[in-house]
Amino acid sequence: MFRLMLATALAALPLAASAQEITVGAANMAAYLDPGRDHSNVGSQFYYNSFDTLIDRDHTKLAPEWEPALATSWELIEPTIMELKLRENVKFHNGDAMTADDVIFSLNRMMQATFPPYVVRAKDRLANFPMAEKVDEHTIRIRANREEPLWETLISLQQVMIIPEAYTKALTGDPLVAEDSDFEAFALAPVGTGPYRIETFQPGESLVWERFDNFWGDKAPLERVNVVQISETASRLTALKTGEADIITNIAPDQLSLIDKDKNLKTAGSATALFHVMIMNQNHPKLEDPRIRQAMSLAIDRDALNEALWLGKGVVPSTHTMAEMGALHQPDLVTFEYDPERAKALLKEAGYDGFEITFDTAPSYYTNGLLAAQAIMEMWAAVGLNGKVVVGDKWTGNSPDLMARNWSNPMYFADPFGSFGVMWAPDGPSQSEGRFNTDADYAQKWERFRYSTDLEERKVAYAELMERVKENPAVLPLYRPFESWGMKNAINWAPMPGHIPYVLDFRAGSITLTDS
Amino acid sequence: MIPYLARVVVKSVVTLFAIFTVTFIATRLSGNPIDTFLGEGLTTEGREELIRYFQLDASLWQQYLAFLRGAMSGEFGLSFIDRRPVTQVVGDRLWASGQLLLASVGLTVLVAIPLGVLGAIYRKSWVGSAVMMIAFAGYAMPSFILSILMVLTFSYWLNWLPVVGNSTLLHFIMPTIAMSGVLVAALTRFTRNAMLDALGQDFIRTARAKGLRESRVVLRHGLGNAGVTVISVIGLQVAGLAAAGSVVVENIFSWPGIGQLLVNSALERDYPVLQFGVITVAIAVVVINAITDIAYAFADPRIRLAHS
Secondary structure, eight states: OHHHHHHHHHHHOOTTOSTTEEEEEESOOOSOOOTTTOOOTTGGGTHHHHOOOSEEEOTTSSSOOEEESSEEEEEEEETTEEEEEEOSSOBOTTSOBOOHHHHHHHHHHHHTOOSHHHHHHHHHHSTTOOEEEEEETTEEEEEOSSOOTTHHHHHTOGGGOOOOHHHHHTTSSOTTSOOHHHHHHHTTSOOOSSSEEEEEEETTTEEEEEEOTTOSSSOOSOSEEEEEEOOSHHHHHHHHHHTSOSEEEEEOGGGHHHHHTSTTEEEEEEEOSEEEEEEEOTTSGGGOSHHHHHHHHHTOOHHHHHHHHHTTOSBOOSSSOOGGGGGGOOTTOOOOOOOHHHHHHHHHHHTOOOOEEEEEEOSSSSTTHHHHHHHHHHHHHHHTOEEEEEEOSSOOTTOTTOOEEEEEEEOSSSSGGGTHHHHTSTTSHHHHTTSOOOOHHHHHHHHHHHHOSOHHHHHHHHHHHHHHHHHSOSEEEEEBOEEEEEEETTEEOOOOTTSOTTOOOOSTTTOEETTO | OHHHHHHHHHHHHHHHHHHHHHHHHHHHHTOOHHHHHTOSOOOHHHHHHHHHHTTOOSOHHHHHHHHHHHHHTTOOOBOTTTOSBHHHHHHHHHHHHHHHHHHHHHHHHHHHHHHHHHHHHTTTSHHHHHHHHHHHHHHHSOHHHHHHHHIIIIIIISOOSOOSOSSSTHHHHHHHHHHHHHHHHHHHHHHHHHHHHHHTSHHHHHHHHTTOOHHHIIIIIIIHHHHHHHHHHHHHHHHHIIIIIHHHHHHHTTOOSHHHHHHHHHHHTOHHHHHHHHHHHHHHHHHHHHHHHHHHHHHOHHHHHHHO
């Protein structure tokens, strides 16, 4: 009887049924899918398969090489106006043909946002673009307020992926008006132009992609992809082993050996383009003397943290920079180092009297976050700093009582502006929360770094900003965590260096199945 | 009987109101949703804009009144995150949890009552000892350990059973056993003790003296009288299971039920979903308790007579 049941059930299991179908066991499944309002690590897994931007890049390469996507060509007709020719015969998943109006609608939903979740997303990265306008059926223009060094980078953001206008507007209320509720409804029934159509989406639970036969580019290599949330790590590993999943996400370094020692399975991983950081409150009365914060930073042996918590697979940076930032990657700058002797000397100079310094962390929000905090307390103690870990779920980054805590600085796009530049801008999130100060000099340096069209000038200005950070620290990037995926041997897939973190890219050329 | 029923209903309504209030306060004490689900890097103005958008800017008192007004008319609001009505978000997952609950209770009753009866009849032989041993072992083993052990054995090593989701009957085996483990242990012991109690009574001797068959003595007169205890234990267990039992098991087996939803929405501070999820579970518990109360009255005439 048991055998019979087993046989029937196995026959009913759709998993790995055909060579062109795979199942992904994801630690997290998005609760909504709207590339515009989302910038989470969970959502970023899913957009690239179903949506296109006007300009794309070769994601196999670390340095940007721009490629035509929904725009076939683009040029600056004035320093602040870019004109783009649109690809013809592009279809949305619902059958609508993509028009210049769809493109303008998609761009302006962010550039002239009224829907509050769009407003906040557009403000930190698209503020230089007041609007997009239609020239003719196949030509559009995007205007910038001032000369823009990052045209292609910003036009290829996930947030400005193209969605259908008529479809979206008709979702709720007046079919000719874009209401807030239209965008909310879109996030549950997303439609794009990418190689995979979202066939079913159960928020927080599962997603099914189906090959979109009318895709304008190279045919998708997989016919169907099922993504299921398997939040428990042990269950994810087991599902890979039983064959219920072909790829699983979010494997911590200490679990890798479990997969690697099975000869039918393998892993692929990379240091995520995201820093776990320690932030320090410049305005806490007891921490106003920068020497104390310098000591807090110099006392931390980040290589030891990397060895102990990430088996040495993480990346410890010397400054706030990542290899993904191409020409702007400046690994030669030394902004952050480990020097316990200097830390001791600085504390002595500053007259530190042994007062307690609190370090806030959530119990489980960041992988290894609590362990790192506890190790940091030991490192602080070694130079005479009296630290204490405070565990709580509340975000304390905006509290005047904050002394230090953990946080993260993701790379939202491949430029220092996409990481440090967003988080530590004048009037940006850190300053507006009252724990970071800027002045005219900082603002001027930030402006040159953000807007100068001369690459060397941008690098110099960024180095000057890092010098300011070193003198009066408010942040210490600890490491880039190492993230892995487990998969069957038959699957050839790995995260690509040209993507933002966590993207599951299953487009042509990005994944192949050995037995197909 | 009618006044008795009325009392059960009034008790339930008062309990629900208390639960509504406590849930509202507890969810709001746990942190701000803007900190969690919108990710990093919001400016203070951006945060305020979103707080207005999600209507979190009204005072707690106003939010509470709005929540109660909504609850009266069956409107429990939209999820902060996916913006669907919470009734739909929770409703989508209700049946999956219900199935698991029913399967677990079914298995528990099928296994525990016969075991308890056997344990009572053969209390002096090895059969009785074996029953008690099973009961104690089950009691000592928390469901997550049992789950992980089963997953390791039957999926990881033997690859006999699937671990993800609820799509086939095979998927039910491990989660059902995991949920039932402790319940079987408890119910077996209570049934055994209640049976021992009943079988020691004078009317059992009378029944045997009348010349009734032993099976009829045990099942009709023994189990019939042990019934009140057994029902109340089942009621308590089902209520406990509905309230919290499934959270861990659903997570381990990626069961698309309410337990998993509650965990996710608690982590993200999705108040409306969390609130309504807790309320749904609370309603289930209250209803189960009410049914148990009524079942008592049927099982034991003394209860309904005493109350009315």
